[in-house]
Amino acid sequence: MLRKLIKHEFIASYRIYLPSYVAVVLLALLSVTTFRANQSLIGGFFMSLFFLLAGGMAFFTVYNLIVSLGQRVYGKQGYLLFSIPAKTWQIMVAKAVTNLIWIVCTVAITVGSFLMFTSLVISWDVFSSLSEVITEFIGIDPGVWVAMGSLGLVQLIYTIGFFMFLFALLNLVYKGEKKVFIGILLYFAVDYVVTTIISLIFGSTGMFLEGLSDAGAIWGSAAIYLVVSIGLYLLTYFIMDKKMELH
Amino acid sequence: MSEIVRTQYLTKLYGQVVALDDVNLSLESGKIIGLLGPNGSGKTTLIKILTGMSKQYTGKVFINGKPISNESKALISYLPDQLYFDPWMKIADLALFMKDMFADFDPAQFATLLKRFKIEDRIHIRKLSKGNQEKLQLALVLSRKAQFYIFDEPIGGVDPALRQIILDTIINERNPEATILLSTHQIYDVESLFDEVIFLKEGHVLLHQPTSEVIAASGKSLLETFKEVFKYAA
16 A cells, blocks of 8 residues: 555645756756856846756745645645545555655756756866765765764655644644644744654754764754654654544 | 444434434345425435434434444445546546455445446546446445445436446345435336335425335326325325
């Protein structure tokens, strides 16, 4: 069932993500081509579009995250989603995995397009620069790379869990029509509460991390986010499994 | 006959408003049951609880002898009172979704119903009219060989021609061994369908009897009885 849920989550979202990826890459190529052909006016136009779209990818991803975890769970589409014989944890895992993969792809495509654009327009040898950076990092401590990657992954899992919990809580506490307004208020309230809990449990995060090695400090941050994420996912599971109410 | 649904002291509150109040029901398999009552009587609330869309209630609910779970959802084919399609969806996506999620979904039956409803299967759902979207949703529900069909207001707000198509399809295309629970407040053209009726008023079960007994006891049609019970009669 989990495999099928993930498959259909991808079917539900690829028509939104893939065209935007193609648009970003195409605009990067068009900008480069027109610039190289000394068509500075058209090139400038495409470049502006490219930067606008590349910058907008972050908002685009957050918007899709909201649609995937909010509207498609607690809106009318929820009547289809919750009529299927899937367990609550399977629905949650399918949503988390799919959104995680799309976020990673979005970052990769956006950064990749930007690097391609930069290397071709200003003739920056991006590959040798990257290899220098990588060599330098490897030279310092391979463990730092692993720790940074893990921290990034855990932060993404935390972000998805945060939105998942936010919408579950919104569904639990508010039945009215002003869902967007109340959702925004709830976002700041939950963010404040989570930050406060982190401070109370771990003291000042900075103090907690002080005295650790570079990699140790990064692992410490990852551990904090992981613990908070587990809490958010467990709360979301409880609300969805025991208290959910479609309107 | 076996029991497909049992509720014990089922109570549901929306804030201070009592939507269902100590509802005790036992529904037998293989029957067509009308869930009747005016707007706000608790029909949709009861259905949402049976289908697992609403989990905040007190009392007990059993489907086929077991509490509501993902297993009970596999037995139920549910037509909600609203359209649940995603705007991105094509009919083929929806058919694939149903085939993957429900072992009892019959693609051939779905294709037959689409043909009967004159709905092309290659187009985006958002391009269909509201009436065709309702028919599409009905086709999905009836393409399952489910043990228990639940229809929430399937004929509410549709024109008489479509209403007749919907009712004919429900009766002719259902799994003949299955139970049907059909909620409506428009009973003038559905009363002959029901083996049993449940009258629900302000969250209370006023009556749950075979239709023939209701008609025999009152000496009136189901519609007249309904009007009298709910004091709509002049």
